[in-house]
Amino acid sequence: MIGQEVRFEDVDGVRTALAESNYLADDGIAxxxxxxxxxDKPILVEGPAGTGKTQLAQSVAExxxxxxxxxxxxxxxxxxxxxxxxNYKKQLLRIQAGGDDSDxxxxxxxxxxxxxxxxxxxxxxIRAEDPVVLLIDEVDRLEVETEALLLEILSEFxxxxxxxxxxxxxxxxxxxxxxxxxxELSEALKRRCLYLYIDYPDLERERQIVMAKVPxxxxxxxxxxxxxxxxxxxxxxKKHPSVSETIDWARTLVLLGISNVxxxxxxxxxxxxxxxxxxxxxxxxEFADRPDELEAGGT
Amino acid sequence: xxxxxxxxxxxGDPNPDTPLLDLLAGFISELRNAGLPVSLTENLDAMEAVTxxxxxxxxxxxxxxxxxxxxxxxxxxxxxxxxxxxxxIQGDEYVIPTEADxxxxxxxxxxxxxxxxxxxxGGSMSGLTPEQLTEMLMRALMNGDxxxxxxxxRQAVIRYAGMEPGRPVGGTYYLYRTLRNLDxxxxxxxxxxxxxxxxxxxxTALEERLERDEFSDRIERLKQEIEGEIRRWLVADRGVxxxxxxxxxxxxxxVDFMHASREEMASLRKAxxxxxxxxxxxxxxxRRHGRKGALDFRSTMRHSLNYGGVPAEPKFKFPRPAKPxxxxxxxxxxxxxxxxxxxxxxxxxxxxxxxxxxxxxxxDGLDEVTGFFEGIEDIGEAVxxxxxxxxxxxxDGHSDYGHALGVFWEKYGKGVGPKTTVMILGDARNNYxxxxxxxxxxxxxxxxxVYWLNPEPRAYWDTGDSIVxxxxxxxxxxxxxxxxxQLEAFVEKLV
Numbered sequence: 073m074i075g076q077e078v079r080f081e082d083v084d085g086v087r088t089a090l091a092e093s094n095y096l097a098d099d100g101i102a103x104x105x106x107x108x109x110x111x112d113k114p115i116l117v118e119g120p121a122g123t124g125k126t127q128l129a130q131s132v133a134e135x136x137x138x139x140x141x142x143x144x145x146x147x148x149x150x151x152x153x154x155x156x157x158x159n160y161k162k163q164l165l166r167i168q169a170g171g172d173d174s175d176x177x178x179x180x181x182x183x184x185x186x187x188x189x190x191x192x193x194x195x196x197x198i199r200a201e202d203p204v205v206l207l208i209d210e211v212d213r214l215e216v217e218t219e220a221l222l223l224e225i226l227s228e229f230x231x232x233x234x235x236x237x238x239x240x241x242x243x244x245x246x247x248x249x250x251x252x253x254x255x256e257l258s259e260a261l262k263r264r265c266l267y268l269y270i271d272y273p274d275l276e277r278e279r280q281i282v283m284a285k286v287p288x289x290x291x292x293x294x295x296x297x298x299x300x301x302x303x304x305x306x307x308x309x310k311k312h313p314s315v316s317e318t319i320d321w322a323r324t325l326v327l328l329g330i331s332n333v334x335x336x337x338x339x340x341x342x343x344x345x346x347x348x349x350x351x352x353x354x355x356x357x358e359f360a361d362r363p364d365e366l367e368a369g370g371t
Numbered sequence: 372x373x374x375x376x377x378x379x380x381x382x383g384d385p386n387p388d389t390p391l392l393d394l395l396a397g398f399i400s401e402l403r404n405a406g407l408p409v410s411l412t413e414n415l416d417a418m419e420a421v422t423x424x425x426x427x428x429x430x431x432x433x434x435x436x437x438x439x440x441x442x443x444x445x446x447x448x449x450x451x452x453x454x455x456x457x458x459x460i461q462g463d464e465y466v467i468p469t470e471a472d473x474x475x476x477x478x479x480x481x482x483x484x485x486x487x488x489x490x491x492x493g494g495s496m497s498g499l500t501p502e503q504l505t506e507m508l509m510r511a512l513m514n515g516d517x518x519x520x521x522x523x524x525r526q527a528v529i530r531y532a533g534m535e536p537g538r539p540v541g542g543t544y545y546l547y548r549t550l551r552n553l554d555x556x557x558x559x560x561x562x563x564x565x566x567x568x569x570x571x572x573x574x575t576a577l578e579e580r581l582e583r584d585e586f587s588d589r590i591e592r593l594k595q596e597i598e599g600e601i602r603r604w605l606v607a608d609r610g611v612x613x614x615x616x617x618x619x620x621x622x623x624x625x626v627d628f629m630h631a632s633r634e635e636m637a638s639l640r641k642a643x644x645x646x647x648x649x650x651x652x653x654x655x656x657x658r659r660h661g662r663k664g665a666l667d668f669r670s671t672m673r674h675s676l677n678y679g680g681v682p683a684e685p686k687f688k689f690p691r692p693a694k695p696x697x698x699x700x701x702x703x704x705x706x707x708x709x710x711x712x713x714x715x716x717x718x719x720x721x722x723x724x725x726x727x728x729x730x731x732x733x734x735d736g737l738d739e740v741t742g743f744f745e746g747i748e749d750i751g752e753a754v755x756x757x758x759x760x761x762x763x764x765x766x767d768g769h770s771d772y773g774h775a776l777g778v779f780w781e782k783y784g785k786g787v788g789p790k791t792t793v794m795i796l797g798d799a800r801n802n803y804x805x806x807x808x809x810x811x812x813x814x815x816x817x818x819x820x821v822y823w824l825n826p827e828p829r830a831y832w833d834t835g836d837s838i839v840x841x842x843x844x845x846x847x848x849x850x851x852x853x854x855x856x857q858l859e860a861f862v863e864k865l866v
Contacts, residue, residue, distance in 0.1 A: 083424075083431055103424075103434040110423040111416065118444060164683055253444070256859075262442035263412050269444040275588075300577075303584045335577040359577055 079109045079136055079246070095124070095131035096273075096281050104268040105132060114226050114247035116211075116262065119270035121252055122314020126209055128270070129248035133205035136246065141200070142207045143193040145214045151221055155231055157190045184235035194222075195231050198241045205246045211261070212251040219258050222249075226264045273315060275302050281315060286322045296333045297322045304345060304355055313345040321345050335359055391426075392418070398457040401615045402440060405449050406622045409440050429458070445623045445642065455599065456615045459606045504530070505558070512562060512589050520589075524596035527553055532601060536608050539617065542601045549597055555590050562586045624855040628710045628826055636709075640716050642855055646862060647720040664688035696727040696790050698818075700779060702797030703763065704734040704770040710826035714796050715754045717858075719744050729786065732757060733775035736765035739783065770800055772842075773807035780810045784817075791818045795846075798827045799839035806838050812845040823849040824861065 080086045087102035097105070105128075108115045117125045133140040143154060163183050170179050191199060197206040208222065225231060229241035249265060251257060273281060279298040282289060289297075297318065305312045313321075321344045330337055339356045346352045395418065402409050417439040424435045433454055441450045499507070504526065511519035528534075531552035532545040566582045606614045621627075623642060626635045670686035677684075699718050703711040715732075722728040722744045729741045738761040743753045765774055787793065793814055815821045823846045825832065825839055832851075833840040843849035850861045 083428075099430050100434045100437075103431050104438045107420050107423060107435055107438060111419060113416070115438075116442070161683070164678070256443075259408070259410075263410055265442070266416075266438040267442045268438060269447065296581075299581045299585065302588075303581055306584065333577070335575055338577060359580060 080106050082106065089135040090131055093131040093134040094284060095127060095135075096277060096284060097128075098273070098277055101128065101268065101270065104266055108246060108266050111266070112229075112244045114249060114265045115268050116249045116251065116257070116265035117268045117270060118251045118253050120272065120312065120314065122316045123270045123272060124315055125248075125250040125270055126207065129205060129207040129250070132246060132248070133207075136203060136205065138203035138205045138246070139200070140205050140207060141193050141197045141245075142209060144209045145211055147213055147215060149214060149218060153192055154194050154221055155192050155225075156195045156233060157192065158184070158235075159188045159190050163188050186236070189233075189236070194225050195239065197245050197247075198225065198229060198231055198239060200245070201242060203243070203245075205248065208247065208249045210252060211249045211257060212254045216258060219261055223260055223264065226261070272305060272312065275299065278302070278315065278318060282319060282322045285319045286326060289322055289326050290331065293325060293331055293333070294322065297325065300333060300338060301345065303359075307354060307358060309346070309351045309354065310348045311346070311351060317345050391421075394457065395421070397612070398436075398453065399440070401453050401457065401612070402450065404615075405453060405619050406625060407441065407446050407449060413440055413442075432458070445638070449620065449622055452618050452620075453615055455602060456606055456618065457611055459603050459611075499526075501530075501552075505553070508553070508593075509558060509561065509565075512558065512586065512593065513565065515589055517592070520593050521596050524593060524600050528597055528600045528604065532604075534601075534604055534608075539609070539613070540605075542598070542605050545601045545605075546594075546598055549601070550594065555594070559583075559586055559590060621854075624859070626855070627853050628713045629707075629853065631709065631713075636713070639713065639855060643716055643720045646855070646859060647717070695725060695792060696788070697721060697725055697729070698783075698787065698791055698793045699728065699730045700737075700775075700793065700795045700797075701730070701732050702734070702770060702772075703732045703757070704768070706770065706800055707798050707826055710796075710798075712754065715757060719753060729783070731779060731783070732761050732763055733772075733779075734763045734765075734768055735771035735774055736763050737775040737778040737782075738762045769802045770797075771804045772797065772799060772801045772838075773805040776807050776810040780813065784813070787814055787817045789817070789819055793818045793821045794824060795821070795842075796824045796826070796852075798825055798837060799823075799832075799842055800836050801838050803836050806841050808838075808841045808845060811842050815845050815847070820847045821845070822847060822861075824852040824858075825849060826853055827851070828853065 080089070083099070083103050083106045086106045087097050087099075090097045090102065090105075104115055107113075117128060119125055130140055132138075166183060166188070167179060189195075193206070197204050211219070211222070226247065229244050230238050232238045249261075272278075275298050278301065279294050282294040282297055283291065286294070301313055301318045301321075321341065324341055324344055325333065325337070328337075328341075338359055342352055342355055342359075346355055399409055399414055399417070417436055420435040420439045421432060424431045426432060436454065437447070437450060441447055504523065507519070508523050508527075510516075511523055527549055528545070531549045533548060534545055563579070563583060563586065566586075567579070570578070602614070609617075623635070623638050626639065628639070631639060665688050667686045667688045671682050671684070674684050674686055675682040699721065701711065701714045701718060703714070707714075718728075718730045718740075722730065722741070728744075729739065730744060731737055732740050740757050740761050743756045743760070765771065765778075795811075811821065823839065823843055827837065827839075829851045831837065839849065848864070850857065850864075852858050852861060
């Protein structure tokens with residue numbers, strides 16, 4: 073395979089560079105990104121929704137100064153959307169333009185040349201001359217059968233087109249696959265990837281994320297936000313607040329000019345963190361019930 | 372987990388590759404023993420990955436192995452345990468003294484890395500009274516002083532665990548002894564009280580709650596320190612392989628529904644959703660697989676205008692995916708109580724994925740519970756309603772499959788049609804009542820498929836009052852479903 077310079081010096085370098093691209097990575101994340109570069113392997117990123125899986129790919133692209141090519145997966149995605157397609161309208165025109173006197177074998181050869189090839193994200197990433205990061209988003213939405221489309225490109229970094237032959241990568245791109253784990257991915261796919269699970273961040277990291285992402289927030293409020301969110305995540309909810317929701321909430325608090333969150337503010341703005349009625353009720357009960365009881369008892 | 376560089380384990384061994392490779396080989400074979408599917412490619416990847424990692428960095432080493440060997444987050448815990456055992460911090464200080472005098476040897480060889488935070492090493496510790504130790508622990512927890520907590524955890528283990536060399540145990544007992552002596556619940560309350568006093572205006576409910584969560588979190592970390600500490604002692608005493616064998620637990624997908632603990636049940640519940648989604652896809656995909664439907668004449672004509680009336684681009688109708696109807700008939704009697712709870716979660720998850728699901732529960736009577744699951748977002752509530760409100764008892768509350776099936780056929784038999792898949796869940800322990808298996812035969816005639824899922828080990832089928840054999844004659848297939856893995860296998864076979 074094509075030899076290539078390493079992109080990153082060491083794990084710490086990755087972490088610092090990511091922090092400059094506004095992504096706070098923990099040791100695991102930075103370590104796996106670093107390894108992916110060294111081993112030339114794709115990274116399969118799993119984790120709850122809204123923990124920054126897609127953002128990671130974007131930040132890595134930004135940090136490596138690479139173009140991000142994104143393939144959004146959905147049920148029913150097929151090779152003409154993911155790999156390549158023949159531009160047959162143009163082919164039709166070519167045949168008509170040829171007229172009667174031209175040689176058919178010449179036309180035939182011509183028809184399946186690169187001129188008539190429409191590149192889709194996967195092929196585009198393979199053929200790119202400039203540095204690219206390929207993001208295959210929400211792989212778990214693909215049907216199991218379609219997953220096989222990805223295998224060749226992930227292990228060999230090549231695409232086989234029957235009419236043209238095999239197209240090899242000019243350079244090995246960094247590949248990220250994200251999955252919300254709504255279904256188990258096939259062994260074949262997993263085997264070809266490094267696996268990274270991004271969970272909800274711990275208190276300290278979440279606080280730093282809030283500090284970094286919300287301009288004008290003071291340390292005290294960020295700390296409170298992170299702590300309240302952690303407490304909410306410990307409840308048994310249908311959907312726990314994601315990092316992006318935490319950030320939204322912190323932004324709201326800043327906009328409202330609140331510098332100190334008390335029980336009332338928390339319950340009034342909790343609908344930014346939680347999106348299900350039952351979850352909101354449960355959380356409100358947890359955080360606001362006791363003062364009511366106390367007051368009722370006191371008066 | 373952070374480890375200072377002095378505490379080098381085998382992972383930190385700077386020279387030759389061979390011991391490390393041997394250790395890795397042993398590590399990987401233990402992972403396989405624990406049930407993790409580690410392929411040869413992954414094995415090679417791991418070997419290559421560690422060459423890119425500075426070996427003295429234990430965290431990086433762990434993540435390198437994790438990223439290459441563990442491809443399922445549910446397996447991470449099992450991986451961690453094996454990792455902690457195989458790449459434990461080892462050293463002379465972890466030798467359980469044969470004499471009763473445990474405290475003495477523990478501090479005598481206190482290593483510089485751990486002793487450094489408070490300057491004096493462990494030596495100053497053994498003189499403490501239990502009260503002083505608790506006091507120091509309180510202060511460490513109050514300030515969240517991780518380094519101090521480690522030292523204290525170590526001290527507590529030396530003092531309270533009462534380890535004896537050579538005992539073939541996994542450490543749960545030692546952990547229990549240590550924790551009982553420390554009385555962490557009491558410490559939590561005292562921490563809360565101190566926090567309350569320190570706040571000038573007293574704590575609001577929210578603040579109190581947050582403080583409590585914070586302290587619980589710290590105490591949880593302390594517990595992990597203690598557990599790790601005990602494990603290190605045991606690994607030093609009993610050797611890596613023996614320890615790994617003792618600590619081996621079934622993976623989440625292998626946990627038996629009937630004997631699952633509370634935590635195991637909770638993690639099983641989370642795993643159900645992806646599974647039912649898979650089930651949904653499998654059942655609905657049949658017709659969608661041929662991507663195109665019949666020729667759509669109107670659309671083709673419209674598009675032909677682009678090419679001057681030449682129908683160059685044929686358009687096809689979208690195929691209508693089949694809408695599967697499912698009927699779930701579940702036994703919720705005592706003999707399958709643990710499984711029944713799981714079953715209800717499964718039913719709930721299924722009803723979220725399919726538009727037409729009807730669910731029934733029975734013991735000796737049978738009742739439809741479809742309504743309980745509709746529009747309810749809290750499964751706990753639905754399960755509670757099923758258990759309290761469903762009219763499933765006819766005579767005595769002992770399973771009577773014959774009668775329950777009879778009721779089903781009489782009341783709901785009309786609902787079974789050629790598109791319906793019927794799933795019956797139960798152990799078919801009929802308490803020697805009449806089997807009425809002709810009903811299953813009738814259902815099979817009318818329905819698309821009939822499946823029987825039995826939570827009992829196959830060896831017990833048709834023993835005693837189990838008559839699953841009699842019913843399975845009329846089912847399209849019968850499956851033993853005792854773990855997630857088997858449930859998944861069932862879903863796979865549905866194709």
